[in-house]
Amino acid sequence: KNQVEQSPQSLIILEGKNCTLQCNYTVSPFSNLRWYKQDTGRGPVSLTIMTFSENTKSNGRYTATLDADTKQSSLHITASQLSDSASYICVVASHNTNAGKSTFGDGTTLTVKP
Amino acid sequence: EPEVTQTPSHQVTQMGQEVILRCVPISNHLYFYWYRQILGQKVEFLVSFYNNEISEKSEIFDDQFSVERPDGSNFTLKIRSTKLEDSAMYFCASSEAGRFGNQPQHFGDGTRLSIL
Numbered sequence: 001k002n003q004v005e006q007s008p009q010s011l012i013i014l015e016g017k018n019c020t021l022q023c024n025y026t027v028s029p030f031s032n033l034r035w036y037k038q039d040t041g042r043g044p045v046s047l048t049i050m051t052f053s054e055n056t057k058s059n060g061r062y063t064a065t066l067d068a069d070t071k072q073s074s075l076h077i078t079a080s081q082l083s084d085s086a087s088y089i090c091v092v093a094s095h096n097t098n099a100g101k102s103t104f105g106d107g108t109t110l111t112v113k114p
Numbered sequence: 115e116p117e118v119t120q121t122p123s124h125q126v127t128q129m130g131q132e133v134i135l136r137c138v139p140i141s142n143h144l145y146f147y148w149y150r151q152i153l154g155q156k157v158e159f160l161v162s163f164y165n166n167e168i169s170e171k172s173e174i175f176d177d178q179f180s181v182e183r184p185d186g187s188n189f190t191l192k193i194r195s196t197k198l199e200d201s202a203m204y205f206c207a208s209s210e211a212g213r214f215g216n217q218p219q220h221f222g223d224g225t226r227l228s229i230l
Binding site for chain 2: 031032034041042043044045046049051089101102104105106107
């Protein structure tokens with residue numbers, strides 16, 4: 001069964017600090033891995049998309065890494081801001097399916113405090 | 115920047131009633147999706163739609179659900195006879211490409227459906 005596990009479940013950091021969120025998956029065959037940011041009461045917003053051949057991708061202060069051999073990904077946030085407080089969701093798609101039928105993780109809730 | 119818009123933002127309906135959730139995807143996108151998120155739970159895929167037909171659906175998307183693109187701009191999700199467990203946030207999304215999905219999906223801000 002395809003699964004996506006994220007850790008930690010929640011995280012509190014001080015403004016200006018860095019943090020790293022983890023995602024482990026068992027989706028096979030792998031197509032791509034996406035990280036989304038979801039603010040409370042809003043829809044998810046795409047941060048990064050990585051395919052099998054990519055092992056790192058950046059979007060501003062967000063840097064995602066992918067190790068397709070160990071089926072692990074991380075999202076690193078640099079110099080956190082109060083606006084980074086949100087849920088961060090890891091989503092993995094399989095080659096056997098339309099992009100929509102991806103497997104979602106439960107998300108990591110990040111709180112950035114002043 | 116173009117965005118996906120959903121209406122209404124909140125819908126309250128009596129159990130057993132029909133409800134239609136509306137979405138206007140980004141104009142040049144070809145693939146459309148519905149997801150739902152029950153309060154406190156993960157986002158779940160419902161259905162994807164391309165070229166005026168369903169391309170994939172999940173086990174959740176049973177005969178009570180249907181989707182339609184009635185004109186060139188709207189994309190709707192209909193629930194025929196709502197149940198209490200249909201209470202959730204429903205998200206519409208669209209993308210330029212679908213299969214293997216290396217294009218980003220753009221999500222609307224959702225419709226919160228409350229079944230009484």
